[in-house]
Amino acid sequence: MNKLNITLKIWRQFSPEDDGELVEYNLNNLNPHMSFLEMLDVLNEKLISENNDPIAFEHDCREGICGSCSMMINGEPHGPLKGTTACQLHMFHFEDEDTITVEPWRANSFPIVKDLVVDRSAFDRIIQSGGYISVNTGSAPDGNAIPISRSDATEAFDSAACIGCGACVAVCKNSSASLFVSAKISQLSVLPQGAPEKNERVISMVNKMDEEGFGHCSNTGACEAQCPKGISINNIKHMNSEYLKAKLKK
């Protein structure tokens, strides 16, 4: 494959109070096999050698599972490749002489910390409000004591595959966290272990989501389309019906 020359426009913001702006950088002779984040590594090495502050961005596992990546690439969370996080996007998906814009997640509930790094602790607080099954260590029955049909196990897994990256919020015009929240609610309500707490759980988590300032869902489906793990928008339908049922029982 041929080497790439690209132009980058990257959001630089020194601190939360800072205004921030897009800054242009050029990189030449890139090996197309490098990942998008490795391309940013190369840029950072260059910036450091020129005594310029390197770009801050979140990353850790670089294999698509930890959910740290949080950047809009040309207006799409995680970039143009479907079902892929930014760390698994490789440069051969871009053309020579491309201009690529890189920005952080934009949402009031995800304040910018620096450059491409945002604060996603609101997600943790939503889980703390009820995204668990209350079982103490040591009090569990035998694993096979609770049979679960294969289809329920599969459905629970599909919802549980969420990596908590926040792409759904970033792409939503209302900055709604409904996909994230509903995925956890679906996982735990489809399993018999989660049934005893399901009414309290859905009310508490939905209230917490509102309290954290996330917007409402208006069913555009952008979250599902951009989710790197293919979390289905049916989860939101499921959450809404669980919420109604729980409210009626109250």
Added chain:
Amino acid sequence: MATLNSNIPNGELIDKWTNYRSSLPLVSPSNKQKLDIIVVGTGLAGASAASSLAEMGYNIKSFCFQDSPRRAHSIAAQGGINASKNYQNDGDSTYRLFYDTIKGGDYRSREANVYRLAEVSGSIIDQCVAQGVPFAREYGGTLANRSFGGVQVSRTFYARGQTGQQLLLGAYSALSRQIANGKVQMFSKHEMLDIVLVNGVARGIIARNLINGQLERYSANAVVLATGGYSNVYYLSTNAMGSNVTAIWKAYKKGANFANPCFTQIHPTCIPVSGEYQSKLTLMSESLRNDGRIWVPGSTDENRSPDQIPEDQRDYYLERRYPAFGNLVPRDIASRAAKERCDNGYGVGETGQAVYLDFKDAISNLGIETIRSRYGNLFEMYNKITGDDPYNTPMRIYPAVHYTMGGLWVDYNLMTTVPGLFAIGECNFSDHGANRLGASALMQGLADGYFVLPYTIGTYLSNEINKSNINTSHEAFDKSESNVLDTINYFISNKGNASVDFFHRELGKIMWEYCGMSRNESGLKKAIVNLKDLKESFWKDIKVLGSSDSLNLELEKAGRVADLIELGEVMVHDALQRKESCGAHFREEYQTDEGEALRNDDDFTNVFAWAYENAESEPKLNIENLTFENVSLSQRSYK
């Protein structure tokens, strides 16, 4: 040289844990509420320990450097978790899991610990199911199992190829519940930079708030480290970019012994390095070897594409060397065999550092749909990263560093040589000997955190109930904090010319070349010299831009790489002194006529535990002798 006492309880192997657990000193509920415990790290071990201890009534302070506890690197484990449930009725038992683990570790682990691990393995599955972990199921609704890593029973529980993720999210949910209950105070984006000892006892930590750069002091009655492995000493590994040795290295420098640092596992099937910019390596599940055939061209001057090379000009070297196990030999053997071919010029791809993993025969025998159903997601991932399609052309793979068996030395209670300082999960050395079996890392992390430490820590804490609260204004905290601050200020003010990554890559090259898949005396001696030079130039020439009072990722990395360089020196030292081959530690001088690892049980049936002396001296060697009363030591053979 001192001999370390592992405090293994008396009695028969099968009764030790049960009897010991029943005789452990207890801490009453009202006293638990007065005791504070710091847990550093929120992976499987850390999150499970923090939540379990909080449920028991202790006050927990939990720390992680990631932006959320859910992102710890346990999340990336693919394959599964072992447990001796015997759900498949194939004759599995606690003893068999114990025996497989001891043998797989090449007889360099502690019998009592490994037996306990096997004993609690079943409870882990129960706990995780109760938390809502969506394990794979059979049509009847019972839990499914698969076989793994060459053992003869099916005992591996799994959640597709994302078992680590699902188990970690289970532990994270338990942790979140305790945060909501107010029993765990969570400190995300905090990095532990020192252990504070008062009168030789662990009393707290110094942590840096990574967002505003402030150093903060935290005290407790005990400190638990659950900070994972140190594979990133090789720069390129399958570990996450942030995985580091700093927490356990600071503990080592405060007196905790570091055991078997040179025992590092190389995974045979990873996507090869494609260029100098490479930042990490991606693992392809071991399961691919069930159907894929590994080969290289039979000639060193081969330029044809793989499909143009006829059968009789290919060397299926694993099948040739190990006819009984073929492509399914254990990880260490498969890795070394690939290196041997590449070192001799038979490697493929642009760099010559790769071998083929070919599914052509499997596709023609089983059909493309069967292969797709078994490996579809892996083929897709490979295609995403390399641009090649494994359905039509062989994968290219090469071994990569994956896991570290070495770590802080701990006794049966999981306490280090520093009173009040505990180590659990990958960061201790205890259970895997010289080689870890597949699907056992998740088991150990959760065993330590859910079912072992919460009990054994009581032995120590029952003596703490009459101690007064620890004040963070104690001079030990002053001194510790000022040392940490000095190092940070040094990095920020040093006028060097080279980036942190530059030094990290150099470190990786030295370690991979001389202390990687195989080691020899002259290479290790060369590494000692090279590492000394590297350390000198690191401190002279390191360049860290920006300030220390805000988010500064380069500053974080600089501290970690400084510790990794020092660790490298001790690893090399350890590898040099262990004059035998065992498990993942292959010393070229000690091999059979057929090129297999040759143990020396007379001299090395022991644990090397290194004690820090000072910056100038070599570490001091302490020994734990391993005694095997229940298994007999034998040579592993896969021919």
